[in-house]
Amino acid sequence: MVLIQAESLLGPTSGNYVLDNEGIDFALGGEGVKLDISGIQSIDNVINGTEATPEGVLTYTWTAQDGPAGKYDIGIAYFDEADGESELTFRVNGQEVGTYVYDLNLRGDNIDEPTAEQKNYVPLRGDNLTGSLSAQNKQNPNPIFQDIDLAPGDEIEISVLANSNGNFTNEQGNVTFELGRIDAIEITRIPSVDLFWHNPDSGDVALWTLNGQGTEVETTAFITDQSGQDVLVTDDSQFEARGVIDLGDGIRNPLWRDTLTGAVAVWNMERSEFQDAIITQAPAGQAGSDLNWEIRGTGDVNGGGAEEIFWYNTSTGDIAVWEIDETGFGNATFITDSNGQNMIESPLSSWKLVAAGDMDGDGNADAIWENMTTKQFAYWKLDGTVYQEAVLIDARPADGPWEFRGSYDANRDGIDDLFFRNSEGQNGMWMIENNSVSEENILPITPSVPDINYSFYV
Secondary structure, three states, X not given: OEEEEHHHHOOOOOOOEEEEOOOOOOOOOOOEEEEOOOOOXXXXXXXXXXXXXXXXXXXXXXXXXXXXXXXXXXXXXXXXXXXXXXXXXXXXXXXXXXXXXXXXXXXOOOOOOOOOOHHHEEOOOOOOOOOOOOOOOOOOOOOOEEEEEEOOOOEEEEEEEOEOOOOOEOOOOOEOOEOOOEEEEEEEEOOOOOEEEEOOOOOEEEEEEEOOOOOEEEEEEEOEOOOOOEOEOOOOOOEEEEEEEEOOOOOEEEEEEEOOOOOEEEEEEEOOEEXXXXXXXXXXXXXXXXXXXXXXXXXXXXOOOOOEXXXXXXXXXXXXXXXXXXXXXXXXXXXXXXXXXXXXXXXXOOEEEEEEEOOOOOOOXXXXXXXXXXXXXXXXXXXXXEEEEEEEOEOOOOOOOEEEEEEEOOOOXXXXXXXXXXXXXXXXXXXXXXXXXXXXXEEEEEOOOOOOOOEEEO
C-alpha cells in the first residue's frame, strides 16, 4: 500500500491546486489541498459561460519502489461539502479510467463559508469522527476506483472541477464552490499471489501480497470459489502445488501438477476468488508429457510478458520450457548450448534445478540451481532458451533449518530474490545484488506462519 499525502503532490504540475490547512488537523496528513478560485475574474462570466470554472490537476509518477506492474485499488480521503458536487477524473498516462462525483453533500458547522471540517470529512474507510458519515447516513464510497492497471513509469493524474450546482454565491453574496478538497490518496495492490500458500493437511489455499520491499505482508486471503466458500485441496487430492505463473495479464496464478496423469492446472483468479482452471498436457513424447518430467519453476524466457514453465527430466537430465496461455499448452523447447545441443545435468549431480527467475536484470528468466551438498546457489544465464554461462552466487551456505522455496523479485529492482522457510515457521529471503548476498540482505518476512503444514510457493 502506498499512502500519498495530497500536499506532497503540489508542484509545477499541480495545476491550480493550493495548500489547504484550514481546520483539518484531524485528517491523515494535517494538511490537504483545494482548488484555487481566486483567479475568477467575474462570477457573471462564469454564469453566462464565458469563463470556465476552475479545474485542478495533481500528478504522480508510479515507480518500481511503489509497486510492480499489476492491478490496484485507489482510495481518496477528501472533504465533501454541501455547496456543490465536484467531479473528479482519474487518468493513467492521459487515458481516463474513471470519474467520481463529490455528492454526499455533508454539511459542516460553517454554513455561510464552507470549509474543511470534521463533519464533511470522508476518510479512506469507515465512518468519520462526527458520525455525519455513517451506516445510518451514507456508506463511505471508498475505494473510489478499482482494478486500475499500474506499472512503473506510469503517470497518474487526478483532475477536479470546482462546482456550485449553479448557486455561485451564498446568502451573503460570497463566491461559493465545492473546491475538490483532497487530504490523501491510498493506492493498494489488489489481493494477488506474491506468495501462494497451501496446507495439504487442512486443504486451505491462501495468498499473500507483500509490500514494495518484500519484507512485510500487505494482504492475506484464503482462496474462495464464486459463492464465497473456501476452496480446499486436501492431501488425498491428486493435484500438488508447484508454484505460480503469469500468463501475460499481470495476474500471478496458482500452478498445480496432477501426480497421476502428469497434467498441469492453472487457476484463473479474480482477486482471491477462483474462477476456473486451465488443465492441459503436452502430447505424448514431448517435454513435460510424463511423470519423469518435474516442474522446477516459472519465468519469462523471451521478455514477452508471459511466463513459461521450466521442466527437468529426472531420468535423462534434460531441461525444457513450456509456452502456455489461456488455451493451454503451446509448445516445448529444450535448453540448449550455442551449438544447439541439449544441456544435460545428470540426475546424480549434486546440483538440482530449483527455480527460474531473472537473475541478471536483462528481462529474461535464468535457470536457478542449488547444490544439495554445499548448499550453494548458482544460475545458468540464458538468452531465451540458449545457455550462455554459469554464475555462482556469492553467499554463505543456506544450511541449517532453512528450506529454499522459490524465487521472486521481492524489492522490485528487476532481479529475482531467493525465498526460504524454516522448521519453526519463519519466512525469509536473500536479496540478490550483483550476484551476491550480504548479511544485511538476509531479511525476515513478517509475520511468521507457525503451522509448518503450510508451504509457500512463488
